[in-house]
Amino acid sequence: MRPPGTRVRRRGRLRLRPADRRGGAHPGRTLVLLPAAQARRGTPRRRDPARGDLLLRHRGRARPRLPADLALPSGRQRPARRGPGRRRGAGPRRLARPLDRGARPRHVLPERHGGPGPRTRLAHLLPPRPRGGLPVTGTRRLTVAQALIAFLARQFTERDGVRHRLIKATWGIFGHGNVAGLGQALVEYPDLMPFHQGRNEQAMVHAAVGHARQSGRLSTHAVTTSIGPGATNLVTGAALATINRLPVLLLPGDTFATRPADPVLQQLEVPYAGDVSVNDCLRPVSRYFDRITRPEALVPAALAAMRVLTDPAETGAVTLALPQDVQTEAHDWPEDFFTERVWHIRRPAPDPAELGAAVRELRAARRPLIVAGGGVRHSGAEAALAAFAESTGIPVAVTQAGKGSLLHDHPRDLGGLGHTGTAAANELARTADLLLGIGTRWTDFTTASGTLFTAPGARFVNLNIAPFDAHKMSGTTLIADARTGLEALAEALPGHRVDESYAAACTTAKQQWELRVDEAYAAPDLSAAPTQTQVLGGLDSLLGPEDILINAAGSLPGDLHKLWRPRSHDQYHVEYGYSCMGYEIPAAIGVRLAAPARPVWALVGDGTYLMMPTELVTAVQLGLPIKVVVLQNHGYASIGGLSRSVGAEGFGTAYRFRAPDGTYTGDPLPVDLAANAASLGLRVLRATTVAELRTALATARAASEPTCVYVETAPDPGTGPGSVPPAEAWWDVPVAQTASRPEAVRAREEYERRVGGRRWALG
Template identity: 30%
Template sequence: MLRWIVEGNSMAESGNVASVMADYLVGAGVSHVFTYPGDPTIEFLEALRRSGCEVVLGRREGTAVFMAEGYAQATGRLGACVSTLGPGSTAIVNGVAAATWDRVPMLAISGQIETAREQFFTHQVVDHQALFGPITKWAGRVEAAAVGVTLRKAIRTATAERPGAVHLSVGGDVFKTPVAGTDVVVPPLEAERLGIEVHRAPTADADTVGALRRARRPVILAGIGAVRAGATESLTRCAETIGAPVVVAPMAKGVLPEDHPYFAGVLDMACNTVMWDLLAGSDLILAVGFDPVELIKPWTLRVPVIHVDALANTDQIYRADIELVGAIPVILDALSGDWQGQPRWAEAEVRRHRENLSALYYAGRNPDRLNPTDVVDGVRAALPPDAVVSCDVGSHKLLVGQGWRTTRPRGVLMSNGLSSMGFGLPAAIGAKLADPGRPVAALVGDGGFAMAATEMRLAAALGLPIAVVVFVDESLNRIELKQMAQGYPSTATRIEPMDLTRLAESMDCDGVRVETVAELEKATGSLGELSRPLVIEAVIDPAQYEHQF
């Protein structure tokens, strides 16, 4: 096999396009590639196997790509998936788009018909560049004469700020084409910024630190850019120095430990009115790595904003007359180092805000039924602090986003850029493969579970002791609530009941049905000691959802 290096020159050996591509993925730190194979990709899958990369068979292409996204979210490394031509490539569109909008580095590779027939043949032939161009950072094509530079461009583009998906199309004959003397040189995967760029509008305050010092009620709004920058220590120090509560975006949960006195909650999840009220009541917002792709509600605030990120504020979703562009930890440390004066918020003030948030979060709880918040609390209590939880999309996601407590970044995985259903279960599989030593659970609705349920058999075959907790209310609740709000009957939002316990057992998993808090506590009592996958069918009373949103 070809040998790879990062920076410098490799000892070139002969191989084919497939082996060069495999060595680039391994060189970029990819340990697992997720796929549903087809004729054109056979050579590439064999090259991956020989390279030592584990090739994982999803039960369909659409879930395999979510496994790659979960792997990338949990590790911060490049995720990779492989599909075949035609319907295989169209089936990964949703997951590829999710990676782009969720700001996750991913390389998606699709086989294609052999080059000689691609221009005129029609059976299973899809124009990949036209299909993937609008939903990726780049949609390219691999040719034997340029395989090295193409892979370098693909990896560098996928991992550069803001990260996202890159798609490569490869003809089945191209994979087999011999190449000689190809050096496998992986491009830089991490940035090191030494300077800070300061951008000001013509009317902006010339003294950035002075503008911050003059604020009496500043609030920090932290997003996924801060997670990618590894800014937890600097963010914590800045919050403590300034005395500013920290509101986080959903995919940035854990960037400030959620047991910290200045943690103030999560934006645009459950009880979002009180979170927006906190921001509206401030006199300055320090937006730290905040990505507007996560906004669910429109930005209507008139509060001044200082933008802190690796990229300029090109979105213009919010107005920021001062932009500090560079390494986020460096910028935060500079602001903390130049600070003078007392902390602006007392810890007691932030605590009262959290108490109010908590009271609203538990509003509508029925003590005689199993409530959605009971499930979130029960699973959280049963898992250690370093556990990873993946979450699907639906009403339960808004509760998990606000109520699940995590103390470290990448402890909660969710799709909140594209917000795609079907993410939670395959993402948990990807996360567990990435780090087998950490406990992993998936919190999913019955609708999202139905989209990916057969992947439980894969989890069992791989021996992955993950817990999958299904919020069962036999409804697509978020849409049903909106139908009710407009006086419409439930239409196409009811899900027929399923026996998830028997379904789990048929796929060599354990299964248990719970309808009370006591039954939930019993079922979750051994989550840290699972020997094989467990499905918990949590039959909830959805009435509490009406009080949350």
Template identity: 30%
Template sequence: MSTQRMSGARAVVECLKAEGVEFVFGVPGGQTLSIMDVLYETPEIRFITTRDERGAAHMADAFGRITGTPGICLATTGPGATNLITGIGGAMRDSSPVIAITVNNRRKDIGYDDAQDADHVALFQSLTKWSVLVTAPERIPHVMREAFRRALMGCPGPVLVDFSRDAVEEGELEFTPAAPLTYRAAGRVRPDLEDVVRAARGLREARRPVLWAGNGVLISEASAEVLALAEAQQIPVITTFNGIGAVPTVHPLVFGPRSRFGTRLAKEILAEADLLIAVGNSLNAPSTSRWTLKLPARIIQVDIEPSMVGRHYPCEATVVGDAREALLALASAMKDAPIPAQRTEWVADLQRRRTAWRAEATPAHFAGKIPIKPQYLVQRVRAMLPESGIIVAGAGNPGIWSHLMDVYEPRTYLKPVGFGNMGIEVPAAIAAKLARPARHVVTIVGDGALGMCVAELETAVRERTPLVVVVMNNRSYGNIKQEHEAKYGPRYIGVDFGDVRFDLVAQGFGARGERVERPEDLDDALRRAFAAEAVVVLDVPIDDQENVWKDPF
């Protein structure tokens, strides 16, 4: 490969091209203009201008989750960079590969009260896998390649690359192209055989084991391996919230998500089980209701990160390695293991209870209720959305009610879990449509969260990304209002809004908008929305008396 002399800005873009980057999300600023100028003549990469850098970070996060490849966001110094932080925090807590690129002031001016002066590395350090300041142009190729390495290796996550303005704008360097496989590994981490044998021994002894699949199953693309082990050994499977979609929810051995606000049936399974197999599941606070959830005394934990296994709960066996490789090895070790009769009986009982639970969770009489019940709303959205469609569930109550929706394929459901960041909904839906243009995309969002990202409707219209926004409009920060009531009674303060007509707001941004108040009108409105090949907002006033803090399902 021939060496060329080029600017720092061009070297940044050449590194993105080498990694096959198709989109950069961001807001232009004075410090980033040198990179923008190179992007102008780089047709392989499409720059998506957002209305706020928060939207850019959320788009990069969602793109990383749906594709498994790093989402890229770009921001200028100071307020541009700080606006990225919420989205980057979400990517960190939900293990999404993201590369945030910021351009700071000139090296000699950083830390000397220049306009918009900020220490980006210090600001991002606790919310990234790696944060670095680059002030010398000749370091750009190495640092950019290292950024992709770190974003993807082990448990994925975000990194920050902060350039001084002079590094990308004024300096030059000798650039030698390099293929990604020359600087980062593509193989999978295989587990230690002794660890697998120890885990298999524990599973052979179990009468009521449960497999709790987390985000690591999605990252590893190990869905088939989870189901193969579950079917061979008749093991019920539940998921974390970040693991929703790792296995199809309609499979007879899959029993829904569990954490705070998960299904009652999944909670019962954990309480009844005598062995927990946690796969790609760190057993962190969001998964375990801040470690208050009752778990079996015996735990086998499988994780690619050695620092995660046994961190929160003592384990009788730990397996460090890629989830797919670990499951293949465990299935092989269990090949001739008999299935205890007690396990078969337990699974049959669980399946009977699941049938009853499904009927109870969305009763038929909800179809005639005004205001529309949130349970009925998500049920009808799911019925109208193709099985391959992508669901972006919002923070708060919309995300909780979305647990009633079946998910058929991996990477077709996402929501903010570890950071709980509101405002991701519309940006994430845009990124989902860009990543998977042939699929229908719907986001289910509360009116509170939509207020934080509503301007990105214009981005969706401008970029021609058809999607459907279903607004659960309860004129409040509903989840916090219900938590307040649960803890202090109905002494509400700071949680209620006026009635915003988001259907009319949408029209102002060039989207289509419709308010749906009667349940009998819902199916037709959804059909029109999904058929429109446009940005459509359905504003649905819902019954705010349906309370997620009362363990509704």
């Protein structure tokens, strides 16, 4: 090292050889001798074949020069060569560093103080510590599909101190778009993720949704498919999940992200957009959609998917589209990605100002009515609702999704509301001056297409965790969890109670309706073919609080909403948000997987059965003793009745041969659905009379294998025993404004009379 204070004399360009160009004293600088390994230059020198690896900036000239602040050792540079005078590699360089103050030279190496440093200790030899942020962790090399499975296996939900696994299992049908990715991952890690084999992609979504509803939205299933038709088959199930606010994770395969050869098998080419595939049709029916085109994108996308699945206000179908090449791509994943995560299901409390406004509305009301929707069930607020209704005396009517919020024998329960509701509930709704909606979306069936709540000045208070729904009907908003909101209302209304005359009128209306239910269930002739309501009566007399009843479409939801007497809060499982034909059988499988000790019944008409009987094979494969009741009425009975009411005369709704005039008015089709169910592996019990039906239902309930009860139903007599009470509220289905057939003309006249009573709500 040169003596302290030695500096470079000239600050211009400096040739490499002359040593006399260095010298002079400078009080603020010293020249530091650097190790040779750190002082090598990265540019070749004319007589230095050893070259080096120190990357110093130069101007690309034939004779490279060093910055003026870089001093060389005295003496000529000796080239690296053989012989006694050889130089062993590049020689050392000295680089000027500021010690105290003054202008700093442009640094090319980590800066070091020129003075002596402390003695090296053992701690100095350890790896450097991170400078903040997350601690450095290890990595795990997995494919994208393997990483996703490992991630999903460690996701949990927690509500009220009870923890559940979020993704309990994965359903799948494999094709070239997912077999090498998720298929291989499920084989690689069988202990991480249970797998269920499906027969139809839509049905797999229904099974996952059924499981989610039975689990109170605290757990669900994932569904994996190939690309193309397997992916598009998910759309209907995704829409059902999103409409009903039920979580399900969809993992459709997608076309190559690298696009080695377009189009690949089952790829839809879009001329105006190269990044569009058929999976994009899942965007409008998903609450969250992402396409994982790079492995690194999986981490934020997977976390976002879990956030939406566990958000009580935003949940629904979540789609992660997985290109088939990306699924198999390996990546070094941070270990933190696979740590256990618990997603806490929040119970937001109401805003004090909103709570105060709602309390004022309730205190001012003289004829209030509670409308309990699916949010009561999803929140687990049944006990809070019962306590609030008992303390205030306010009667409770229920939507399809909310049925079961109060048990049928609760003194404040009025049953279903709206087009398929009870006479008791609809009568009070027409005179109510305040409607307290709890967790309801206010669909047209609930509001009778806006014609039900006709009392002058009727007001709405909407207790809902979703702001979108809380602002409907121009109501006073109370954005909160249903249970938390009800508890807050009860605390703010101590001693408040409706007038006893109003409470007594509710009790009387309920008692009168129960007599009509008894008449609908009655079957005085045990040797006659049962009507549909008599089938429900047979189930009503047999089922206990542990049984679960599932339905979705046809005329059965209307009859069940009117007539069924729920004996437990989760017994009534009717999907009427999307009212999807084919939901019942796969949903029964999902429900049974969620509640393996409880009897599960799927009620289907022949139209629904023909839509999706495939998952009966799955029930047989899994050994799930679901009970399927098939009601054969040789057509679409529900839509047939609607067709006649709008002047379409039941056209195209009966299962009959084509007649010579081209219409479907010939003999009934000789389709044997019982034989079909037997061919799929079910035990089949045929019933032709009421007595045989009751025996078959009891046998099915005790069965330990999947069982089908097949019954041909008699037409509804219209009045008397076995008939369903008529609808007590209207439903808006537009009728042709001009027609020549008398039926259509009369239907239009009735339509215009009904539509004039609509209440317009700005919400």
